[in-house]
Amino acid sequence: MVEQEQGTGIRVEALSAEFTALAAQWAERLGFPLEHDEAAFAVQIGADGLQIQQLGPQAPGPVRVDFVEGQAAHRRQFGGGNGQMIAKAVGIAQGVRPQVLDCTAGLGKDAFVLASLGCQMTLIERQPLIAALLEDGLARARADDEVAPIVGRMRLLTGNAIEHMRAWQGEPPQVIYLDPMFPHRDKSALVKKEMRVFRPLVGDDLDAPALLEAALALASHRVVVKRPRKAPIIEGPKPSHSLEGKSSRYDIYPKKALKA
Incomplete structure (x- = not known):
């Protein structure tokens, strides 16, 4: 429950x-x-x-997972392909499509982008209700001829990502991707309806340092952490470098080079 x-x-x-x-x-x-x-x-x-x-008089519209239409379809068709910052962050290059473990899957938006670019994705979501939305969205996407091959590269696990990583069996993921919930206090940061729904249900990821530690122990090639652009790095080892955009950045923790 x-x-x-x-x-x-x-x-x-x-x-x-x-x-x-x-x-x-x-x-x-x-x-x-x-x-x-x-x-x-x-x-x-x-x-x-x-x-x-x-629910309530000023509530935003419903939140659901839709990989076929809307924002996902637009980004799939016009998002910039391999030139997107997230693609560069995880190491996508000519002949290189790393296997990626997304430990903070949420609504699966970033994982879907990487899957659409050819990466094999494993997603972990620990909040059961969010995981249910994701499961439902993946199931509906499998019925669409165009999107089915993309979501076919997406495998969903539920539960605590730290526990999953510590108990990992078999070949480790090449890249581990983390986007922990940042403890915003400014109400302007809660404008998106997804955030207005997620905050009360999910809360902040106060175990982000432990998440990073487990990721660095498991990933074979690199760990990537998505953060708000001005947010501090996660407590622990420092990233070697960052890719910075208008509102967010990607902190890169390399272990060894990705090769074709």
């Missing part, structure tokens, strides 16, 4: 009668009630799949 913080009561609801049975299945799986008048969030099931809707 997902831990519920103060003011984050959650209910599950079907958006139409035909999804009532499915809503009941999700309610049982996630451990949330179907009826909860005091809920601050609703997990909604309908024709467009699974979504989270913050």
Whole structure:
């Protein structure tokens, strides 16, 4: 069951009668009630799949995972390909498509970009509700002829990323990608509806130093940490260099060179 913080009561609801049975299945799986008048969030099931809707008079629209249309489709078609900063950060180059472990998958946006560029991706998401959105989005994307080959390169694991890394079996990932939730206190940083939903549910990643330590111990070639542009580095070893954009940067911790 997902831990519920103060003011984050959650209910599950079907958006139409035909999804009532499915809503009941999700309610049982996630451990949330179907009826909860005091809920601050609703997990909604309908024709467009699974979504989270913050409740209240000034709540933003629903949050869902969609790899087929919208922002994901636009970035896939017009995002800049191998010239994107994230591609450079993980080491994509001519003949080089590293195997990447994304330990902070969230809604899977960065992982999808890297998968669309040819990387084999393993995603870990520890918040069960966010993981459910991601699972649902991947399942729907597999039904799309154009996107199915991309999400076919994306494997989802749920649970604590540090524990997964410490217990890793088999060949280690070449690159480990981290984008831990930064403890913003400025309300202007919460404008995006995803952040307004995520903050109460997920909280800050206070174990980021341990996450980095485990990643550096496991990755065979490099660790990449995405941070807000002006944020301090994660406590621990210092990165060798950073790639900086308008609002974010990528701290690079190399271990050995990626080769074709």
